[in-house]
Amino acid sequence: MWPTAELHIHIEGTIESDLLVRLARRNDIALPTYDPDELTARYVFADLQSFLDIHYSNLTVLRTEQDFYELGLGYLNRAAQAGVRRAEIFFDPQTHVGNGVPFADVIGGLSAAIAEGERTLGVSADLLLSFLRDRGPEAAEEIFRTAMPFRDKFIGVALDSTEVGYPPSLFTDVYAMAAAEGLHRVAHAGEEGGPDYVREALDLLGVERIDHGNRALEDPELVARLRDERIPLTVCPLSNVALRTAPADLSEHPLRTMLDEGLVVSINSDDPAYFGGYIDENFRAVTEALGLTRGQQATLAYNSFESAFLEPGVRQVYL
Numbered sequence: 369m370w371p372t373a374e375l376h377i378h379i380e381g382t383i384e385s386d387l388l389v390r391l392a393r394r395n396d397i398a399l400p401t402y403d404p405d406e407l408t409a410r411y412v413f414a415d416l417q418s419f420l421d422i423h424y425s426n427l428t429v430l431r432t433e434q435d436f437y438e439l440g441l442g443y444l445n446r447a448a449q450a451g452v453r454r455a456e457i458f459f460d461p462q463t464h465v466g467n468g469v470p471f472a473d474v475i476g477g478l479s480a481a482i483a484e485g486e487r488t489l490g491v492s493a494d495l496l497l498s499f500l501r502d503r504g505p506e507a508a509e510e511i512f513r514t515a516m517p518f519r520d521k522f523i524g525v526a527l528d529s530t531e532v533g534y535p536p537s538l539f540t541d542v543y544a545m546a547a548a549e550g551l552h553r554v555a556h557a558g559e560e561g562g563p564d565y566v567r568e569a570l571d572l573l574g575v576e577r578i579d580h581g582n583r584a585l586e587d588p589e590l591v592a593r594l595r596d597e598r599i600p601l602t603v604c605p606l607s608n609v610a611l612r613t614a615p616a617d618l619s620e621h622p623l624r625t626m627l628d629e630g631l632v633v634s635i636n637s638d639d640p641a642y643f644g645g646y647i648d649e650n651f652r653a654v655t656e657a658l659g660l661t662r663g664q665q666a667t668l669a670y671n672s673f674e675s676a677f678l679e680p681g682v683r684q685v686y687l
């Protein structure tokens with residue numbers, strides 16, 4: 369197992385069915401069934417939206433600071449077993465605030481989990497506040513203002529949820545606000561949206577990494593730019609298969625082309641409670657399906673630390 373950084377992980381997407389059931393009972397929230405295996409068996413998706421519908425519905429079980437603490441620490445424990453030494457974790461506060469949970473409880477529980485994970489597991493972790501693109505730019509600016517009193521508890525901003533129809537250009541102002549605060553910037557692009565979404569994220573939002581980026585391969589000029597500027601792509605192989613944004617046969621996954629093109633790609637798990645594997649399982653699956661050499665595996669692990677938001681002196685310790 370390779371030591372790695374995980375850079376594309378939605379904390380809400382790590383809610384395993386047994387935790388889901390435990391929280392639903394504790395908070396008196398109705399679920400379609402209280403059998404964890406039956407819940408997991410329902411996780412069959414046609415596309416990104418069909419996943420998001422179930423995902424957001426499940427998140428109503430998260431009510432208290434303690435819930436967020438348990439969610440965060442559950443992920444960090446599993447990630448440590450998978451060889452993760454550094455995690456940069458998305459959280460979607462608009463979902464929780466919309467469900468009536470105070471922002472302070474969301475970030476308080478997650479921050480406490482991160483402090484505990486650093487102390488007891490030796491995993492370094494930070495939070496990236498992710499905007500829900502389908503709620504639009506004004507809602508993004510509103511949650512950003514809500515988050516500002518907690519500016520020291522997250523290191524950057526991100527953009528997720530329904531991609532097509534919600535291009536990066538909508539979010540230029542809120543990303544400029546984040547840049548003015550010295551925050552890091554990333555965005556999902558090229559998962560279902562085309563290469564123009566990737567270009568917009570780079571040119572209009574000033575992102576430092578692209579989350580997914582698979583469809584950038586459709587545009588050779590963009591591929592050359594990603595390579596020449598060493599712009600990282602955080603790729604999620606099992607997610608792509610589960611959401612049908614890549615061929616069902618992993619041996620046809622675009623990771624092969626990305627590596628051949630010399631792009632700075634890393635392996636990540638996205639929403640592992642739903643897509644059938646944590647980062648170690650993603651790593652193992654692509655290694656087998658694509659027949660990756662040890663050199664290619666090492667490149668993927670190395671890229672993850674090169675792509676992480678670490679100070680130069682700290683990065684050297686990992687590299």
Ligand code: HPA
Pocket residue numbers: 378381416528529530556559607638639
């Ligand atoms: N894509 C977009 N939004 C998301 C995802 C994803 O893979 N996971 C959770 N929210």
Ligand code: ZN
Pocket residue numbers: 376378528556579638
């Ligand atoms: Zn994602």
